[in-house]
Amino acid sequence: MAVQISPSILSADFARLADEAARVEGVADWLHVDVMDYHFVPNLTLGLPVVEALLKTTSTPIDCHLMIDDPDRWAPGYAEAGAASVTIHAEAAKAAVRTLRAIRAAGARSGLAINPATPVDPYEDLLPEIDMLLVMTVEPGFGGQGFLDIMLPKITKARGLIDKYGGEVWLQVDGGVSAATIERCAEAGADVFVAGNAVYGADDPAQAVRSLRALAQQ
C-alpha cells in the first residue's frame, strides 16, 4: 500500500479552517479531523456542523477521528454527511460491529482506533469489518505530544495480524508522528500517517507533507 499522509487540523488555526485546509489541498491524501467531546477525552473540539462546513470548502477527503463517548449513536451521521473515512474508538463503542457496518453502509471507510493501553489482539476477529486500524501513539486528546516509542511493537503486531488476515486494511498511526518518528512507524508497518504539529506547526505545511511522505517511503 502506498504511503498516505493525513494532516490533523487540530494543530491548525480553528478560526481559519477553510484557509488551513487549502494549504494542504492537492498534497495531502486526507484531512484528519479530530472530534472530541470532553468525555471520552479531556478536550473539546468540533462536531458535525463544522465537518459539514469543511466538506463544502475542501476537495481533500475527510478522515474523521471520533474521540467521543457513544460513537454508536453519532458515527453514522459523519459518514452520511460525506466524510470519506470515519474512525471510532474500540474503548467507547458498545456495538462496534454494528457501528462499523453502519459507517460502511453510509458510504465511508470504517476505522477502528485503539488507545495506547488497549491491546490489538482482541480485535483480530473484527478485521473483516474495518477498512483502517488506528494505533494511537499518544494518549488521545491533544496535539503536540511526544511519540510513545513503546507502541512500535504494537504497530508491528497489528501489521502481522493484517497480513495474516489478507484483506485490505490500512494501518494508521496518530500522535507524535514527525520527521523524527515517521520512518520507525513505516518500518513497523504503518501506511497512513496522521501529523498535526509536524504539518501545521511548520512554516510551509504542504512542504512538510511532502517531506514526511518521502521519509515514510524510504
Ligand code: DX5
Ligand atoms: C490526538 C489526535 C491527533 C493529534 C495529533 O488525540 O488524535 O490527531 O492531532 O497531533 P500531533 O501530530 O501533533 O501529535
Ligand code: ZN
Ligand atoms: Zn486524531
